[in-house]
Structure formats: C-alpha cells, structure tokens
Amino acid sequence: MAETMKLEIFRYHPEKDNEPTFQTYEVPFLEDWVILDAINYIKDEIDGTLSYRWSCQMGVCGSCGMMINGVPKLSCAVFLKDYYPDKIRVEPLTGFPVERDLIFQMDDFMTKLTEIQPYIIRNKDEEKPLDEGEYLQTPAELARFKPYSMCINCMLCYAACPVYALDSTFIGPAAIALGQRYNMDSRDHGRDARQELIASHEGIWECTFVGECSAVCPKDVDPAAAIQRAKVSSTIDWFKDVLIPWGKKK
Amino acid sequence: MGKKEMSTYHRPFPNTWWLKRKPYVLFMIRELTSVFVAGYCIFLLVFVYKLTQGADVYGNFIDALKSPSSVALHFIALAFVLYHTITWFNLTPKILVLYKGEERIPQGLVAGMFYAGWVVVSVIVALFVLGM
Amino acid sequence: MITNHDIVMIGGGGAGLRAAIAIAETNPNLSIAVVSKVYPMRSHTVAAEGGAAAVIKDNDSLENHIHDTIAGGDWMCDQDAVEYFVNEAPREMIQMEHWGCPWSREPDGTVAVRPFGGMNIERTWFAADKTGFHMLHTLFQTSLKHNNITRYDEWFATKILVENGRCQGVTAIELRSGKIEVIAGKATIMCTGGAGRIFPFTTNGAIKTGDGMAMAYRAGVPLKDMEFIQYHPTGLPGTGILITEAARGEGGIMLNKDGYRYLQDYDLGKPLDIDDPSHPVKKSMELGPRDRLSQAFVAEREKERTIPSSYGHVVHLDIRHLGEKKIDKKLPFVRELSKNYAGIDPVYEPIPVRPVVHYMMGGIDTDINGATSLPGLYAAGECACVSINGANRLGSNSLTELLVFGARTGKAAARFALEVPHPDKNSLELQTADEQKRITRNFFRKGRGTERIFSLRKEMNETMETSAGIYRSGKSLKETCDKIKELKDRFVNIDLEDKSLNFNTELTSALELEFMLDVAEAIAYSALKRTESRGSHQRSDFPERDDENFLKHSMAYQTNTKPHIDYKDVIITKWPPGERVYGKEK
Numbered sequence: 001m002a003e004t005m006k007l008e009i010f011r012y013h014p015e016k017d018n019e020p021t022f023q024t025y026e027v028p029f030l031e032d033w034v035i036l037d038a039i040n041y042i043k044d045e046i047d048g049t050l051s052y053r054w055s056c057q058m059g060v061c062g063s064c065g066m067m068i069n070g071v072p073k074l075s076c077a078v079f080l081k082d083y084y085p086d087k088i089r090v091e092p093l094t095g096f097p098v099e100r101d102l103i104f105q106m107d108d109f110m111t112k113l114t115e116i117q118p119y120i121i122r123n124k125d126e127e128k129p130l131d132e133g134e135y136l137q138t139p140a141e142l143a144r145f146k147p148y149s150m151c152i153n154c155m156l157c158y159a160a161c162p163v164y165a166l167d168s169t170f171i172g173p174a175a176i177a178l179g180q181r182y183n184m185d186s187r188d189h190g191r192d193a194r195q196e197l198i199a200s201h202e203g204i205w206e207c208t209f210v211g212e213c214s215a216v217c218p219k220d221v222d223p224a225a226a227i228q229r230a231k232v233s234s235t236i237d238w239f240k241d242v243l244i245p246w247g248k249k250k
Numbered sequence: 251m252g253k254k255e256m257s258t259y260h261r262p263f264p265n266t267w268w269l270k271r272k273p274y275v276l277f278m279i280r281e282l283t284s285v286f287v288a289g290y291c292i293f294l295l296v297f298v299y300k301l302t303q304g305a306d307v308y309g310n311f312i313d314a315l316k317s318p319s320s321v322a323l324h325f326i327a328l329a330f331v332l333y334h335t336i337t338w339f340n341l342t343p344k345i346l347v348l349y350k351g352e353e354r355i356p357q358g359l360v361a362g363m364f365y366a367g368w369v370v371v372s373v374i375v376a377l378f379v380l381g382m
Numbered sequence: 383m384i385t386n387h388d389i390v391m392i393g394g395g396g397a398g399l400r401a402a403i404a405i406a407e408t409n410p411n412l413s414i415a416v417v418s419k420v421y422p423m424r425s426h427t428v429a430a431e432g433g434a435a436a437v438i439k440d441n442d443s444l445e446n447h448i449h450d451t452i453a454g455g456d457w458m459c460d461q462d463a464v465e466y467f468v469n470e471a472p473r474e475m476i477q478m479e480h481w482g483c484p485w486s487r488e489p490d491g492t493v494a495v496r497p498f499g500g501m502n503i504e505r506t507w508f509a510a511d512k513t514g515f516h517m518l519h520t521l522f523q524t525s526l527k528h529n530n531i532t533r534y535d536e537w538f539a540t541k542i543l544v545e546n547g548r549c550q551g552v553t554a555i556e557l558r559s560g561k562i563e564v565i566a567g568k569a570t571i572m573c574t575g576g577a578g579r580i581f582p583f584t585t586n587g588a589i590k591t592g593d594g595m596a597m598a599y600r601a602g603v604p605l606k607d608m609e610f611i612q613y614h615p616t617g618l619p620g621t622g623i624l625i626t627e628a629a630r631g632e633g634g635i636m637l638n639k640d641g642y643r644y645l646q647d648y649d650l651g652k653p654l655d656i657d658d659p660s661h662p663v664k665k666s667m668e669l670g671p672r673d674r675l676s677q678a679f680v681a682e683r684e685k686e687r688t689i690p691s692s693y694g695h696v697v698h699l700d701i702r703h704l705g706e707k708k709i710d711k712k713l714p715f716v717r718e719l720s721k722n723y724a725g726i727d728p729v730y731e732p733i734p735v736r737p738v739v740h741y742m743m744g745g746i747d748t749d750i751n752g753a754t755s756l757p758g759l760y761a762a763g764e765c766a767c768v769s770i771n772g773a774n775r776l777g778s779n780s781l782t783e784l785l786v787f788g789a790r791t792g793k794a795a796a797r798f799a800l801e802v803p804h805p806d807k808n809s810l811e812l813q814t815a816d817e818q819k820r821i822t823r824n825f826f827r828k829g830r831g832t833e834r835i836f837s838l839r840k841e842m843n844e845t846m847e848t849s850a851g852i853y854r855s856g857k858s859l860k861e862t863c864d865k866i867k868e869l870k871d872r873f874v875n876i877d878l879e880d881k882s883l884n885f886n887t888e889l890t891s892a893l894e895l896e897f898m899l900d901v902a903e904a905i906a907y908s909a910l911k912r913t914e915s916r917g918s919h920q921r922s923d924f925p926e927r928d929d930e931n932f933l934k935h936s937m938a939y940q941t942n943t944k945p946h947i948d949y950k951d952v953i954i955t956k957w958p959p960g961e962r963v964y965g966k967e968k
C-alpha cells in the first residue's frame with residue numbers, strides 16, 4: 001500500500017455497549033476518494049460490522065451526513081485530500097440519539113416534518129381542476145421559494161444547531177425552511193394553517209440566530225434566513241392584529 | 251444474537267459546547283457584546299438624566315467621565331459595540347431577502363446598504379458634534 | 383407479529399409513493415402501507431436530473447410522443463401500454479404541478495419544456511436539473527397529508543408470501559431491531575426500482591439491487607426483457623455520476639480526442655454549427671437515442687479516437703458555448719457535480735464522460751394494470767416491465783412512467799383488495815418462521831464461511847460488464863451464465879462478521895447480493911437466448927434485428943437449475959415495425 005490515512009470512527013452497538021468507543025482504521029489514500037469511499041473500503045475489506053447509511057454517492061439523497069472532525073458534512077461530498085495526512089475523526093451527527101455506530105435516529109424530524117404540513121394547501125373551492133391545466137407561476141414567483149425547496153433532509157443543520165441539541169422540542173431549521181417553502185409558494189394558501197406551529201414557542205422564537213445551520217447546509221437552503229424572515233412576518237402579523245384588529249386577514 | 255432491547259445512546263452536550271468550534275465562540279461573543287450595547291444604552295439614559303439636573307451635576311459627571319478608567323471602559327465598550335454592529339450588519343441579508351425579478355439581490359449589496367447608511371449617519375453626527 | 387393492511391407498497395420511490403397517494407385519494411378507508419429499506423426521500427428517484435416527458439405544448443402531439451417512444455424502443459414496446467402512457471402523461475404531470483412540484487417556467491408562467499434524446503420536439507418538463515429530486519420530495523411531502531398511509535421506514539423486505547394461490551404480503555426485517563415480521567396485505571405492489579448495482583460502473587445508488595425483481599422471480603413470476611440494459615452515454619469516469627442528457631438538450635456537444643463531433647460518423651445526422659439557431663436538431667447527433675450514442679462510443683474506442691484517463695477511456699461533453707449564465711440557470715447541478723467529482727468547471731472546460739449502466743428496461747412482467755401472473759401481486763416503476771420502454775428507453779419517459787403506472791397500478795390493486803378476503807394469518811406466521819430460520823441458517827450459522835460479500839460482488843460485477851455490456855457475444859454470455867452459477871454455489875458459504883440484530887447492514891448487503899445474483903442470472907440467460915441485435919441488446923455474433931423470430935418479449939422463469947426462457951408476443955396495434963431513423967428529416 002502506498003500512502004495511507006487514518007480514520008477514527010465512532011462505534012456503538014446497543015446490544016453490546018453501554019458507552020461508545022472509537023476505533024481507528026488505516027485506509028489507502030487516494031486523491032479522488034471522498035470520505036464515504038474510505039468508509040466503504042473499511043466495510044468491504046477490513047470490518048464488516050461497521051454500520052452507516054449511504055446511497056447516491058452524489059450528494060442528493062441526504063443519507064450520509066456525519067460529523068467529520070466535529071463539523072457536520074455529507075461524507076460523499078468531502079474528500080480525503082482535504083484532510084491528508086491528518087487523522088480524520090468520524091462521528092454520527094450530533095444532537096440525535098445514536099442507534100448504532102454512525103447511524104442516528106431521525107424519527108423526531110419525521111414527526112416535525114409532518115406537523116409543518118409540507119404540501120400545497122388551497123382555499124376551499126379554489127382548487128383548479130386538472131383539465132384546466134397548471135397554475136401559472138412566473139419565474140420570479142418560483143425564485144422566491146426555490147432555495148427552500150432544495151432541502152435534501154440531510155440533517156446537517158440540526159447537527160450544527162446548539163439550540164436543538166439543548167432542547168429537542170425546537171422544530172429546527174430544515175422543517176421550518178420547508179414550511180416557509182410552501183408559505184412562499186404562489187400556489188399555496190396554507191400559511192395560516194402552518195403559522196400556529198411556526199410561530200409557537202417551539203417554533204421560530206426558540207432560534208437565537210447562531211446561523212451555523214446555513215453555514216453547514218450543503219444545498220444553500222439558508223434555513224437561518226427562512227427562520228429570520230418568518231420572525232419578521234410573524235411580528236408584522238402581530239402588529240396588524242394588535243394595531244388594526246378589525247383589519248385582520250382577509 | 252443478543253435479544254436485549256435496543257437502546258439508543260444519547261451523547262452528553264456539555265456546557266462548554268460553544269468552545270468546540272470557532273463559529274460558536276464568535277456567536278457567544280456576539281451574544282456577550284449585547285450586554286455592552288445594553289449597558290451603554292443605560293449609560294446614555296443616565297447621561298440625559300444628569301443633563302436635566304443642572305449645570306453643576308452635569309459638570310461633575312463629565313469630569314468623572316474623563317478619568318482614565320472611564321476612558322478605557324469607553325474604548326472597550328466601543329470595541330464591543332462595533333463587533334456587535336458589524337456581525338449584525340453581516341447578518342442582515344438573511345433577514346432582508348430582496349429580489350429583482352428572478353435574481354436575488356446579492357447578499358453583499360444588502361449588507362453594503364446598511365454599512366453605507368451607517369457611514370452617512372456617522373458623518374452627520376460627526377459634523378454635528380464637530381460643528382458645535 | 384403480523385400487521386394487516388389492505389395494500390402494501392414495497393418501495394417508497396416515485397412509483398411507490400404515487401401509487402400510495404392514488405389509493406389514499408380514491409379510497410380514504412383503505413389501509414395503505416409503504417415499506418422502504420431507506421427513508422422514502424432517499425429513494426433513487428431523487429437522483430434523476432433531466433426531466434419528465436409529457437405532451438403539453440400546442441405544437442406537439444400525442445401521436446408524436448407515441449411514435450418516438452415506440453421507435454426509440456426498437457418496436458419492443460407494447461403499443462397499448464404506450465398509448466395509454468402518452469395519453470395519461472400530461473394529466474399526471476399537471477397533477478404534480480398542483481401538488482407543488484417546482485417546475486421550471488416560461489416568462490408567462492406556463493411550464494417550460496426542453497428537448498431530450500430521441501424526441502422529435504421539446505416535451506420534457508424539468509425542474510432545473512434536479513427533476514427527480516423535486517418530484518420525489520413533492521410526492522413524499524404530499525403523501526404526509528394522508529393519514530391512512532402507514533410508513534415502514536427502514537424496513538427491508540425479504541420475501542413475497544404466497545398462500546392460497548395469491549400474494550398476501552411480505553416478510554420484512556425492521557432494520558432498527560433486526561426483527562422479521564409479516565406485513566400482510568390483500569394486494570402487494572412491488573416498486574423497488576432498478577438493479578444497476580449488478581454492474582461495476584453505474585449511475586445507480588447503492589440501494590438499486592433488484593430486490594423486488596428477485597423476490598417476484600422467486601415467487602414464480604417471470605422477469606420480462608431482462609437483457610435490455612441501458613447505458614447512458616455520459617457518466618463521469620470513476621464515480622459513474624450521471625451528467626444529464628439535458629446538457630445535450632440545451633446544446634452540449636460530444637467530441638472525441640481530436641475535438642471532432644464523432645457522432646456524425648454513425649448514421650445520426652450531420653452536425654450543425656453550435657451557433658446555428660437550429661442547433662441542437664431533435665433526434666439527431668447529440669440528441670439521438672442513448673443506445674446508439676453508447677454504441678458509437680465503443681466504435682470510437684476501437685478506432686482509438688477516445689481519450690485515455692485514469693478510469694478508462696473517455697470522450698468530451700462540451701457545454702462551454704452555453705455560457706455561465708445559462709449553465710447556472712438550466713444546468714446548475716451539472717456544474718456542481720463536475721466541479722466536485724471531476725475537478726473541472728464545465729463553464730471553462732469540457733466534461734470527460736463515458737457510457738455507464740443506467741436503467742433496466744426489463745423487469746417484473748405485468749399487464750397494463752400492473753398486475754403480475756400471481757394474483758394479488760402488482761408491480762410498477764423501474765422494477766416492472768409493462769412495457770413502454772421496449773429495447774431502449776427514451777430519456778425522460780421513466781419519471782413519467784412512475785406517475786402514470788404508479789397511479790394506475792395503485793387503483794387496480796385497490797380494486798383487487800376490495801374483493802378478496804383477509805390474509806390467512808396462521809399460515810403467514812408459519813412462513814415467517816421459515817424465513818427467519820432460512821436467514822439464521824444462511825447467515826448466522828456457527829463457524830465461519832469462506833466467502834466474502836465483497837469478492838463475490840466484485841466477480842459478479844466483472845463478469846456482467848464483460849459479457850452483458852454494450853456489445854455482447856454468445857461465447858462470453860455463456861461463460862457468464864456459468865460464472866453466475868458458480869457464484870451462487872459459492873454464496874452458500876458466505877461469511878458474515880456481524881451476527882447481531884440492530885441495523886445489521888452486512889446482512890442486508892448479503893441479502894442484496896443474493897437478489898442481484900438471481901437478477902443477473904435472468905439477464906445473462908435472456909441475453910444469451912436472444913440471437914439478434916435490437917436496441918440496447920447488441921450481439922456481435924448476430925448483428926441484425928430479427929423481427930421474424932424475436933419481435934417477442936423474453937420471459938425468464940426461475941427453476942431449480944437454470945432459468946427457463948420463454949417468449950411472449952409484443953403487442954402491436956397501429957404502428958408496424960419499421961426502421962429507426964435518426965438525423966434525417968422524415
């Protein structure tokens with residue numbers, strides 16, 4: 001083996017361990033290997049018992065998020081060469097319970113995603129029959145919500161969020177961004193239905209604007225911006241309610 | 251094959267979490283600086299109050315402010331308030347997302363508008379103070 | 383334990399979710415299960431880039447889409463299915479729009495369409511170059527609306543349960559606990575996607591291992607047209623990451639090592655200048671069908687006009703002339719992928735590409751309702767073969783197929799479920815105990831086996847690439863049939879280091895390998911028996927198309943020894959077999 005590199009990997013097995021341990025593996029160093037390639041190499045050639053999630057290998061399925069030297073990353077999108085020759089420490093995403101090795105539990109997010117109602121809600125009687133074709137939406141209207149629709153549910157933003165780690169009732173960046181994605185879609189009328197949750201204590205007001213969710217997001221979704229903008233519009237709602245109670249939403 | 255009930259492992263999240271990475275440290279400093287911003291606001295209120303108490307009281311107050319420790323404190327406060335301002339100005343594009351047609355107005359430009367406004371206001375204040 | 387549902391979907395990709403929603407909308411009282419070995423939004427539909435075809439613009443016609451599809455499939459498509467597909471496609475795509483899919487738009491707010499290979503006019507709807515991603519997330523998020531859909535996320539189906547002559551559900555491993563349970567249903571729909579992972583170099587993600595095909599095959603259902611495997615002409619060397627056909631649809635060109643647009647030498651028309659307003663010409667040159675483009679690559683390679691690279695030979699896909707602005711707007715993902723994984727910025731440099739295994743035209747044999755020969759078992763999506771893709775799928779027909787046949791199959795399965803009695807609980811429990819025993823015996827037995835998953839998989843990959851690639855011959859296919867047999871024999875001695883229950887991904891890899899070996903066997907035998915060349919199946923020893931003997935679907939049945947290959951007539955309604963013409967005005 002020519003050049004090699006060391007990976008120090010978080011191991012935890014619920015059937016055997018009470019506490020996690022770290023195990024160090026030596027893998028070949030290849031210029032064009034991503035960290036996931038090295039982990040697959042370990043699984044195939046060194047240790048079949050290592051468990052982790054992956055599929056697409058192109059940064060779009062959102063399965064392979066891991067802490068790489070303490071920073072949340074998609075392991076299929078970061079290269080060994082960016083760390084060479086130092087040892088790389090690989091852990092499951094923080095903020096979530098660990099199921100086994102690098103596999104964390106994301107049930108909580110799935111529940112929150114459902115609660116945020118991430119689908120088009122139309123006013124009663126304003127559904128357009130399919131025969132009448134598509135809803136018109138200009139490229140400019142599309143551009144308003146497009147960035148928020150790019151979320152791959154990779155959970156890196158949650159792993160970067162200290163608020164979520166301290167209090168997991170916080171709805172969190174991606175779920176709120178997805179709520180905003182529909183709120184800002186010109187075809188949607190569901191903002192009021194989502195607002196109850198978004199503007200609740202567990203919603204946007206829990207956010208202290210650390211901003212790291214946006215910094216680690218691999219798809220430039222900018223969930224921090226989604227949350228801050230929701231704060232602004234909720235505040236405007238509040239002023240409208242208080243100052244012009246009779247002028248309440250149409 | 252053990253039949254033990256599966257248990258997940260919850261990692262501890264120590265109070266020192268914010269020391270682990272630079273962005274968190276910077277965030278904590280930003281939070282800390284707000285103490286100074288608030289403190290200086292209270293100071294300004296006191297300042298106005300003293301002004302209403304007549305020339306003597308005000309004069310003594312101003313003299314006290316000239317002490318080296320007070321000046322030092324002012325510089326420290328200035329540094330923190332500047333840090334606070336700059337970090338928040340840099341965050342404004344996240345709050346103010348503007349579009350021109352399909353194109354998002356570049357984040358630098360939005361923040362730039364705030365900096366420009368800041369300079370303008372500072373110049374007016376400076377002219378006002380120096381002009382006096 | 384047994385959980386009962388009316389309809390069980392195995393797979394939460396585009397097809398599975400579309401089927402689930404169709405049932406939920408039409409029968410809110412039915413209990414629907416979506417079983418998926420990964421969270422549904424991780425399904426490989428997520429990786430589809432270019433777009434989904436449906437006639438929507440006034441200048442287009444259904445007739446044209448039908449004809450393009452049938453000719454593209456080298457007349458192996460069932461024409462009734464194609465006709466239904468094309469007619470229903472626009473409605474399904476509008477439905478996606480109503481559910482919120484962020485389709486790219488024209489300035490007036492109508493959906494935009496782009497040209498795609500083998501299509502005579504622009505008719506491919508797109509959401510920039512992340513169409514599959516947006517469709518999958520739209521479907522998944524829309525499915526959250528329906529509380530009669532129960533999800534089994536990260537449950538791995540292992541076997542179809544047949545009792546009383548009909549399919550009554552599956553056994554599945556809950557990955558979290560490792561427990562094997564029955565998920566019983568009056569009807570079951572396989573939506574498990576393709577099997578590209580049988581090959582070493584593929585655009586398919588790790589989960590595309592042909593599980594559903596193999597499960598159906600083992601349950602006695604034939605696999606149809608398995609020899610037809612699509613190579614996409616433009617994959618990144620090394621990783622196999624796809625550079626979408628949309629890159630050529632938007633005007634990208636293919637160049638050999640001399641910077642020459644080599645496709646003009648392969649009966650695909652004459653190139654127009656890239657500045658010509660008529661470039662790119664539909665159904666010509668770079669917009670020819672995928673099988674022909676991939677074959678042209680092999681010919682170029684033989685003429686030594688390709689470019690050597692550290693991952694085999696490549697040619698260039700050049701989109702520089704589109705300019706940064708257009709690339710960022712229409713092909714942002716192409717730029718992101720090229721930069722990250724090929725280390726080049728396509729705004730300034732041509733992209734190195736080579737053909738890569740992409741799609742399985744064949745699959746579980748179904749009728750136009752998605753029903754298989756086993757009552758109660760249905761199939762839709764890439765794992766099924768209805769068949770609209772024939773011997774070569776046209777790009778952007780597959781995503782639409784997920785919708786059209788996902789919905790239709792869902793509704794058909796729901797009708798079936800309303801008519802049959804509840805599953806036979808006791809016998810299903812017995813079968814599950816058997817399945818548990820089988821898995822324990824095969825994978826958790828005492829003492830160590832001698833074979834490693836990795837090496838068996840590698841040998842399977844290699845033999846399939848050598849013999850079932852772009853060009854095939856009887857001799858090498860014969861060798862591969864024997865090789866697969868050998869691998870299956872050796873599989874019995876597989877060694878797992880991990881004998882635990884919780885999230886045992888080594889066990890699932892072993893089960894997937896076992897599935898793939900079955901599918902590989904069906905591919906190799908079907909290919910060996912088809913002694914003609916058609917679409918993606920090119921036999922160097924039989925270079926001509928032979929309508930007389932082979933205008934027929936291959937049907938592979940599993941037996942105790944080698945598969946039995948039978949044939950079934952292609953359904954020809956109005957479009958008699960003709961010559962495939964590209965690059966010429968018709």
Ligand SMILES: Cc1cc2nc3c(=O)[nH]c(=O)nc-3n(C[C@H](O)[C@H](O)[C@H](O)COP(=O)(O)OP(=O)(O)OC[C@H]3O[C@@H](n4cnc5c(N)ncnc54)[C@H](O)[C@@H]3O)c2cc1C
Nearest residue numbers: 393394395396397419427432433539575763764778780781
């Ligand atoms: C890179 C790429 C780009 C593409 N681009 C286009 C394009 O632009 N246009 C186009 O029309 N087509 C395109 N295709 C083809 C198209 O995307 C696929 O054919 C289609 O998405 C398949 O969808 P599906 O629902 O059948 O399967 P998938 O989306 O693959 O889903 C399969 C599902 O089955 C589940 N599953 C599998 N096995 C099991 C098991 N044992 N137990 C439980 N669950 C299981 C999986 O978890 C998953 O949920 C592309 C394909 C690829 C790979």
Ligand code: SF4
Nearest residue numbers: 151152154155157217
């Ligand atoms: S917002 Fe970004 S980081 Fe968070 S889940 Fe979505 S894609 Fe991942």
Ligand code: FES
Nearest residue numbers: 056057062064076
């Ligand atoms: S493997 Fe799909 S995002 Fe990394």
